[in-house]
Structure formats: structure tokens, C-alpha cells
Amino acid sequence: MRCVRLAVAGLASLTLVACTAGKQAPPSLGAQPKPSGSASLPPATLELWHGFSTDAEVKAFQDAIAGFTRKFPQIKVVAKKGVQDDQITQAIRSGKAPDVAASFTTDNVAQWCRSGAFQDLTPVIEQDGIDLSVLPAVSRSYTEFEGKRCTMPLLADAYGLYYNKDLMQGHEPPKTLSELTELTKKLTVRDADGDIKVAGFIPSFQYYENSPSHLGPMVGAKWYNEDGTSAIGSDPAWKQLLTWQKELVDWYGYAKLEKFRKGLGDEWGAEHPFHKGKVAMILDGEWRNAMIANMAKGLNYGTAPLPVADDKPELYGSGFTAGTVIGVPRGAKHPQHAWELVKHLTTDTDSLVTLSNALRNVPTTKAAMEHPKLAKDANFQTFLDIFSHPKTSTLPASVNSVFNQEAFSTFLVEWEKGAVADLDAGLKAVDKRIDDKLKLSGG
Amino acid sequence: MASHVHAAPSRRRRSEGLRALAWLSPWLAGFAIFFAYPLASTVYFSFHRYDLFTLEFAGLDNYRYLLRDERVWLSARNTLWLVVFMVPAQVVFALALAQLVTRLKAGVGLFRTVFYLPSLVPMVAGTVAFVFLMNPATGPWNQLLALAGVSGPDWFGDPAWAKPSLTLLAMWGVGNLMVIFLAALLDVPKQLYEAAALDGAGPWRQFRSVTLPMISPVLMFSAITGVIYALQYFTQAMIASRVASGATDSPGSSFVPGYPDGALLTLPQHLFHAGFRDWSMGYASVLALLLFATSMVFTLILLRQFRRAEELA
Numbered sequence: 001m002r003c004v005r006l007a008v009a010g011l012a013s014l015t016l017v018a019c020t021a022g023k024q025a026p027p028s029l030g031a032q033p034k035p036s037g038s039a040s041l042p043p044a045t046l047e048l049w050h051g052f053s054t055d056a057e058v059k060a061f062q063d064a065i066a067g068f069t070r071k072f073p074q075i076k077v078v079a080k081k082g083v084q085d086d087q088i089t090q091a092i093r094s095g096k097a098p099d100v101a102a103s104f105t106t107d108n109v110a111q112w113c114r115s116g117a118f119q120d121l122t123p124v125i126e127q128d129g130i131d132l133s134v135l136p137a138v139s140r141s142y143t144e145f146e147g148k149r150c151t152m153p154l155l156a157d158a159y160g161l162y163y164n165k166d167l168m169q170g171h172e173p174p175k176t177l178s179e180l181t182e183l184t185k186k187l188t189v190r191d192a193d194g195d196i197k198v199a200g201f202i203p204s205f206q207y208y209e210n211s212p213s214h215l216g217p218m219v220g221a222k223w224y225n226e227d228g229t230s231a232i233g234s235d236p237a238w239k240q241l242l243t244w245q246k247e248l249v250d251w252y253g254y255a256k257l258e259k260f261r262k263g264l265g266d267e268w269g270a271e272h273p274f275h276k277g278k279v280a281m282i283l284d285g286e287w288r289n290a291m292i293a294n295m296a297k298g299l300n301y302g303t304a305p306l307p308v309a310d311d312k313p314e315l316y317g318s319g320f321t322a323g324t325v326i327g328v329p330r331g332a333k334h335p336q337h338a339w340e341l342v343k344h345l346t347t348d349t350d351s352l353v354t355l356s357n358a359l360r361n362v363p364t365t366k367a368a369m370e371h372p373k374l375a376k377d378a379n380f381q382t383f384l385d386i387f388s389h390p391k392t393s394t395l396p397a398s399v400n401s402v403f404n405q406e407a408f409s410t411f412l413v414e415w416e417k418g419a420v421a422d423l424d425a426g427l428k429a430v431d432k433r434i435d436d437k438l439k440l441s442g443g
Numbered sequence: 444m445a446s447h448v449h450a451a452p453s454r455r456r457r458s459e460g461l462r463a464l465a466w467l468s469p470w471l472a473g474f475a476i477f478f479a480y481p482l483a484s485t486v487y488f489s490f491h492r493y494d495l496f497t498l499e500f501a502g503l504d505n506y507r508y509l510l511r512d513e514r515v516w517l518s519a520r521n522t523l524w525l526v527v528f529m530v531p532a533q534v535v536f537a538l539a540l541a542q543l544v545t546r547l548k549a550g551v552g553l554f555r556t557v558f559y560l561p562s563l564v565p566m567v568a569g570t571v572a573f574v575f576l577m578n579p580a581t582g583p584w585n586q587l588l589a590l591a592g593v594s595g596p597d598w599f600g601d602p603a604w605a606k607p608s609l610t611l612l613a614m615w616g617v618g619n620l621m622v623i624f625l626a627a628l629l630d631v632p633k634q635l636y637e638a639a640a641l642d643g644a645g646p647w648r649q650f651r652s653v654t655l656p657m658i659s660p661v662l663m664f665s666a667i668t669g670v671i672y673a674l675q676y677f678t679q680a681m682i683a684s685r686v687a688s689g690a691t692d693s694p695g696s697s698f699v700p701g702y703p704d705g706a707l708l709t710l711p712q713h714l715f716h717a718g719f720r721d722w723s724m725g726y727a728s729v730l731a732l733l734l735f736a737t738s739m740v741f742t743l744i745l746l747r748q749f750r751r752a753e754e755l756a
Contacts (some may be wrong), residue, residue: 052450086719093495107697109724113495208689211697262600263580267689403721407698413704433513440508440726442492442499 007160011013029119029328029335043074044334047098048340049083049091051324052359060358062350068344073338081128088292088329092117097329098336102154106322107405110145118150118327124339125149130347134365136343136387138394143325145397155361156323157285158387159214166268167198167280173304175316177218177244180281180307184248187280188238196252196260199273201281203248204257208267209284212408213395214320215241219309221403228443230434234407240309242415249416270295286383289362303382305389318391323364331416362387400437407433455755456556481736489728502683505729515730517705519715519737521606525676525709526741529610530669534662537617541624555625562618573612574599599687602706609679609707620665627661628654656753663749670741684708710734 017129052061058081065077080098087106088101101118103109112118125132132140139153163173167187174180184200191197206212215221221237224230232238241265249257264278265271273279273290275296282288283306291300308315326345328338343353352368357375362383368374369384376384386392398404411420411430420426464471492501509515540558547554563567577584577598585595598608635653642653655662681700688702700716701708714734718727 088670089495105697111494114495117496206688206690258600259579260580262597400721402697405697409697409699410705413699436508436511437721437723440501440504441493441494443500 012334016114019314027122029121029332029339041072041074041337041340044337045074045076045078046334046337047096048079048100048102048341049075049088050079050081050102050326051083051104053082057359063358064345064355065341067348067351067354068341072337072340075340076218077146077341089117092329096330097331099250099328099332099334100326100341101329102324102326103151104324106142106395106397107141107157107401109151109325110399110401112327113145113148113150113397114399116124116330116424118329119332119335120150121152121327121339121342122149124336124343128343130343134347134367136366136392137390138321138387138392139364142322142394142397145399151325151327151365152342153345154324154326155352155355155359156321156364156387157287158362158383158392159209159283159285159306159320160303161281161385162274162284162288162384163281163304164274164277164279165302165304168275173281173302174307176307176310176313178310181244181248181251183281185251188252194253194256196256198277199252199260199279201248201258202261202279203245203252203416204261205245205409205416207261209282211405212238212412213322213405214283214305215245215318217315217393218306218317220312220315220391220393224398226293228398230404230431232434233424233431235262235430237309238427239423240397240410244309246416246418250418254417269392272296274301275299284381286362287360289379289383301379305382305386315391317385318389318393319386321362321387321392322394323361337375370427399441400434403437405436407437417434466516485728485731485735488725489732490664491725493728494722495602495724501725505726508726509534509729509733511546514701514705514708514713515710515733518701518708519733521701521708522676522710523675524606525609525673528606528672529613529676530666532610533613533617533620534665534671536614537620537665538624538662539727540617540621541628544621544625545628555622555742556716558621559618561616564616566678569616570612570679571686573608573615574683576688597685599707600703602704605683605706609683612679612683615702620669623661623665624658627658631657659749659753661715663745667742667745669743671738674738674741675711676709677715680707680709681712710737 002040003390006122013337048065050061052058058079062079063082065079069075069077083101083103086096088103089108089112093098113120130173135153139156140149143149143151143153150371161173168183169187171183171186174183180201180252184203187198187200188196189198202210205212205215212221213223216238219237219241221241222231222235252260264273265276272291272295274284275283275292289303294300305317308318326342328335328342345355347365349365350373351366351373352365354375356363356368357373360380363369363371363374366388369388395401395405408430411426414420415423415426482502488498489505490501492499492504543550544555544558564572576582577595579585579595579597579600584598588595596604598604631654635657636649639649639653683699684700684702684707688698690698690702702713710730711734714727714730717723717730
């Protein structure tokens, strides 16, 4: 009988503990305004989670953090590398959130902002008088959602055109889609069986960085309407892009193009087809400059903005951008300290220049981009220009960001292989899938 | 006095009952924590909009969405394909290997080890290796086929070949199942074979009339666990799909599971994606219930079939 009572008592106490756990409200950022500055904060140890994983990346990030700890010697920062978004989300849910968390993608920003998983930084930004216009509008847009600024841009990626000068046969990089088509046809080399040996430009949406987000800016295509519903079926720019793309795929022959694409090397390794001279022109991020410097030292290449629709010359010079975001999760033990670290990493010019020089990503503030210590050559400058171009766009934050990209990409595979008879109807079906999911997510 | 007489056994019975309950409590706690509570939660969440942080009642919205979701039927078809083709292929191949090992006159230990070894290879490593080996442009598999004058397919890149390629991978790793069958085959009394041989039964008849009935409980076990495993098939399909596509998650570009053309999208992958990539835990709960119901149906069908087969035998 005694053991029964003991068991019941144990279960009851466990239940009580379980019910009360997590009820204690964590400190909230900006709830009790504190003056910013090195002397005003008591000593603390901050936990910072980030996705950098290679030794060089981790060292660069540690160097940037070292700049912060010099300014705030009473604050110790413990960084955890190689962390994915899923781990951040789970940690927040379980009440074991780090003080600061960084993510490589912007896909979860909307969910993190809407759910309050990441704290709204607006009060402390206002409190510290930070002028956000030091960031390009596009960077501001992918780090906030529905008026909540729950992350800040740490470094950015910008996408442009790389071309192999030795394969270009003296041609200048194309500025319009017609020129890109024409040049692709001239530069493509086939063998006697018609198999592709060297491709001018691979138009497949399945090829490495050729996602609709990255190619969309070439025609100024819009993802969403004002109310968050899909604009893919109603924006004629998408149809323009897909029609151009399909014509080029058909010129290659889908089967031939697929055979060539599937035989190409790893995107992140030395065997990348651009490094090996198998493709004359590619769409890629600014990081390819660093990869070429490390893996294909002798490659004679140049960079340029992406070619744009013939009837939209004003888009030339723009492109796609997104990047690493950083914020203070809900449940951070030292939110005010965490904000100081976020502020330092995202707005301190020296810190951004240090990071950019080491990682070869685009720094996000105008001051950092113009800083004399920022290492840049003509090839890297192209991406700085694309990033600061007023028409450069991003994939707008959405609570279904991953789903929407997948829904469109799935359709594009069908499209390029010729399985879609009616493009308009197909795009409308994509709209429906995205809008249905939006409704399911509560609008 | 009379009430005292009756009260004592009643108290004793209650005390014994409670004691039994106390002894059972570890199991009951395990059942409640690891089965009943998660199942009840899944049902509860299936009627809600749940993004891991906020919960909002959604009525039947998640169930209605199930009917409109094209990918769920695609993933269900793929999973069904694995149940219908991959599981029997694994069972037959493992049984054939076990039979082979029992008949070997020499090198039994060596062959048993060779056949078992692949099951020790970590799932992810084995899958990545298979995709590389079967790469149509650079993998040695097709190069060997070319030497024999056969033009190999695009194994993991062709929607028609992707699932058969996964089946080959599954057959390669049947070591555990082979060991179970081996034990079952060695357990069949030799006298039965001798008696059957005296009655004029050939090897096929002996296999059909002696071996199969004698190992049918093991067959039933392997079929049921195989079906449940196939219904939960996740890691290999996900890894093969990702490696074969060469796609990575970078800003503005996310991997679409199921490459090529959704051929490798299984129901558990779709569920995982709905919950942990799309943050739709309510809908993922509906998918989990669908998977649970499907597993139950398959298990009941198999149990009934095996019982019927046993009765006929």
C-alpha cells in the first residue's frame, strides 16, 4: 500500500513540476530600457549559435566576436558552430534558447517574427537611435515581417553572372535575355552525336543556383500580391521568363541538357563545371569568387550583372539578394547583452569589413561597403553594385516560404521537360497551391 | 461480526489489486507517455493550426487540406510501391541468401559474414555510396554495364528507376533479415526433409511443404516488420534524393524533397516536411494519423492472411 501511495505522490509531483515548468517569464528585450554602452551592462556569458562550420568561417566569426569582447570585456561570448534552423526552433520551444542565433537562410524569418520566437528588436533599435537607412531597403525587407523586426542582416549574398573569358570568344557579357540566348548558342559545343561538351549557359531550373528566386529578378517577376497571396499566375513577367527559358531548353533538347547536367561535378567542389571550363556563363553568388580563388586559381573569368528582359533595360544592374540573419530568441537569458552583440555584428563597420574580407560575402551597411579596408577587386565590386542597386530584389518573407518555393520549383521541372500543355493554367494551379497553404496557415 | 468477515477479503482483494497496479505502473507509465499521450496529442493537434509556438483551433481545415494536397497522394503512391515491391524483394532475397548459406559445404562463415556486413554500414553512408556508384556519368556501375554492352539507366535521376534503385539498396542491406531466416531454417527438423524425400518430394516440393510452413511465423514477422519499416521509409529516400539532385539549401533556393520528379517522396518525408519545414504541425498531425491508420490496416491484413495460410497448411 505504501508503494502505491509513493507512486501516486511521485506522479503527482512530477505532474506539478511539468505544469509549472516554463511558466516563469523570461526577460524580454527592451521591456526595461537600459542605456546602451560598455559600462552599463553587468558581466555575463552569452551563448551564440551560428551556422558557420568550416575552420576558416569559424575563425572569421570569432575574430568579429573578439572585436565585441574588446568593447565589452565583462561579456564573454561562447559560440556554437554548425547550428541549423531546426535546432534553433527546438531550443526556443524547450526554453533553452541561446542568447543570440544566426541563420543562413531567410526562409524562417516570417515564422520567427510572427510567432514571437525571435524578439522584436524595434524598441531597442529606437532606444539606441539606430538609423536603419544604413541598410539597403531590400536587406531591411528580408529581416522583418508584418512590422516586426525580429532579425538583422549580418552579411548578404548577391547573385550575378560569371563568365569564362577564354570561352567567350571575345564577346562581352550579355545584357539582355536575347543576347544571352544568342551567345549561348554561339558558345555551346556539341560532339558528333549532338551531346553537349561545353554549354554556353545552362537554362535548367534544376541546375545549381538557377532557382526561380535567383532568375526572377532578370524579368522583375513578383512572388506575392499585397495581401500575401501568390502573384505567380498573374504577373506576366514569370510567363516571359518561362517562355524564354523553355525556348533555350528546347534548343538544347531536354534529354541532351539533362544528360549533360547530371554528369557535372559537385557545386561546392573543385570539379564545378565553371571551374573546369564546361560552362561559359553561370548565375552564381558572390562567394564563387572566393571558391575560384581557392580551387581554380588560373581561371580567367569576369563577372557582370545578370542579363535582363529586353523590354526592361532599367533592371540591368540589379539582381537577387538575401543573406545571413541574426537575432535574439525568446527566452534569451541576457537579452540586453545579446542585443549589444547583435548590434555590434550587424552595424559596426570594422566588424562587418573583417567578416566580409574573411568570408567574401557582401557587407550589409553602406559604410562597410565603402570602407577602404574592404578587400575588393572588379569581380567582387560587381556584387557590391548589384546589392546596392535600387531594383535589386529578394524573396519576400512569407510564413510558407519553403513551401511556396517548392510548389513553384515542382511545377518548373514539369514545365521544362515539356509536360505542361497550358502555361497559364499551370501557373494558376501554382497560385492555388500557394494560396490554399496560406489559408491553412491562417492567412 | 459478519461484516468484519466480509470486509477482510474485500480489503485484501483491493490491496492486491493496487499492488498489481503498482507493479504494472512502469509499463502503464511507458504506455501513457510514449503511446497514449502522443497519440491523443496528435489527434488534438490535428484540429488545430499549430506552428510550434502558437495554437489556434482550426476545426476540420487540416483534414480538408488533406484532400487538396497533391503531394500527399504522390507520396502515398510511392510508399505503397515500396510496400508492394521493396518488402517482398527484401524478404525473398534474404530467404534465398539464407537458403544458400545453409546449403554451402565450405566457407559458410565467410559467406555469412559477407552477406551480413552491408547491414553494419550506416544508412546514410550506404545510401550516399550507392548514389555515387550508380551515377550515370561518373559511377563505376554503368561503366561496368557498358563493358557488357548495356547502356545503364540514370538510376537515381530517372523517376522510373529511382524506386527500383532504392530497392537494390534495400536488398543489399538485408543482412539482419538473412540471419533471422538462417536461424529459422536451421531450426526446421531434418527428419521432416528425410520423410518428405522418402515420399518422393523434390527440392521445390520440400521447400513448399516443409520449409515454408515451418518458418511461417518468421515470415510473418519479417513481412509485418518489413511493411511497417517501408511505411516509415525516410532516411534513404531523403538522402538519395538530395545527393542525386545535387541541390543544397542556400538563400532563395531550397531543396525540393522527392527528386527526381517526386519519385522518392515518401509519406514520412512529406509529414516531416509539413511539420518541420513548413511549420504546419496541425496538418503534419493529420498525416501522422493517416500513416498510423495505414500501418494498422496493413498489419491487420497481413495477420489475417498469415492466419488463413496457417489454417490451410
